[in-house]
Amino acid sequence: MSSKPDIYTTKRRGRITNMLFTSACFLATMTCIFLLVLLIWNIIIQGKGWLSWEFIERLPSRFPDKAGIKTALWGSIWLISLTAMFSVPLGVGAALYLEEYAPRSRWRKLIQLNIANLAGVPSIVYGILGLGLFVRALQLERSVLSGALTLTLVVLPIIILASQEALRAVPDSIRRSAYALGATRWQTVWYQVLPASLPGIMTGVILSLSRALGEAAPLIAVGAMAYVPFVPERLTDEFTALPIQIFIWTSRPQEDFHHLAAAGILVLLVVLVSMNAIAIFVRHKYGKKIRW
């Protein structure tokens, strides 16, 4: 007979390979989900009894049953707000320059390579840089400002890369159409390219800020480990942050502090999940309108 395949019979080998590959992928997914659920379950069990309104309202204390997370939560809110204020305009601006303005030269390639490398530098290195630059050289001391500037260093390369990606996803036909209608470069970027890439940029920004929220190492390097019994009110005030408070509690020998740490992690997770939810919402709301 001819060598044409019969449409009703699959080759046996193909079928087995297919099955094996599907099961392997399924197994990998399940392993990840299982580990994640286990982790969160463990934390919920540990922190359950300790998570309460008072826990969020109280200042830190040497006594576990009086200790709260207020200063750390507010410290983190300060840090993230300031970091966003510094890193978003800088990062999006740099991405706009690199994608829309910079001539395609070797110089640009070099900068691009550097940014990609900076995004991979461990955050503790930025912490040490922040200690030398902001805390010592600029004499900002162990202030929220120092902390936020250091976190800005950490997230800046990521925000630049994510924004560049979003800008690159805007088809050139949009730019050409705008120019053909007599738009200047600024008008093209401001009225067409930027709005079209906004969902992508927002997602990148929120994801990198979530990362900043969980960073402890660079903050410890700039000296945020001190006992701070008050909520920062000025840029120059000392501060503590959620991941640092959690770290301090877990390193205590008493069992009760470990429960406190678990409760702190839950608070951190809630903040993180809400930030990611915003990212998804933005993507969904504005992304739907844009199809190329």
Added chain:
Amino acid sequence: MASTPSVKKHMQSSDKTTSDHSKSPIVRPSIPEGKSMRTADELAQATEKISVTDLSFYYSENRALTDISLSIPERCVTAFIGPSGCGKSTFLRCFNRMNDMIEGTRVEGEILLEGQNIYSPRTDIVSLRKRIGMVFQKSTPFPKSIFDNVSFGPKIAGIRRKKDLFEIVERSLQRSALWDEVKDRLSESALNLSGGQQQRLCIARALANDPDILLMDEPASALDPASTARIEDLIFELKEQYTIVIVTHNMQQAARVSDQAAFFYQGLLVESGATEELFTNPRKQQTEDYITGRFG
């Protein structure tokens, strides 16, 4: 493939010496009856809107256009025809200097718009592009509402009042024969429109700038016959007010809509003239071969 050598021979001989119509039945694009096509005399009398002199164009070292000279009459439709890659789009983009955006390009010669050289260092590209609208081959609406698409040009030109913008949008959409289809959903995304509607939207968007000249690069190449017919009717109406230059691969279309036609081959302008004449009695053998579909 017995005919190939003879086609080659034809293409080498530049001037047509013998007319051998009797040898092979030639299918010429028919010139439609009753349409108000400008005759050769009328064309000769029309005011010159754009004058191109010895224009050469280079993509880095590659010359894409060689010594092109052409006169484009006002309120007429000029069609650029020629095989793929011959430089029609490149030439079209020279008129509104869209080629400036491609790095490493170079222009020699001049293009005069009402006597002013558009390649003069004093030219303001932004105002030039406002006077010379362009419609691209693939419709490219902005991912915004229909209203925002059409009002973009006037908005960046400084018109802010909603009432003025609305008037312009309505007028432009009416001129591009789209108003009746979209008047109830101006705030909907332009991406929900059909291909033909999107193309008319892009025409409206260009018209909203109130240009003198409309450049169209294969505006109907992705459309069905009905939408194509609408666009062609539209071109016919628009030429009463605008000077139109259109690139097309469709000989029938060129014959239907244009008053003047220019045939390009490998970056050279082989022949140009009144469409009626160019299609019924081409002077060059290459032109004849192309319009009768024997090569290209």
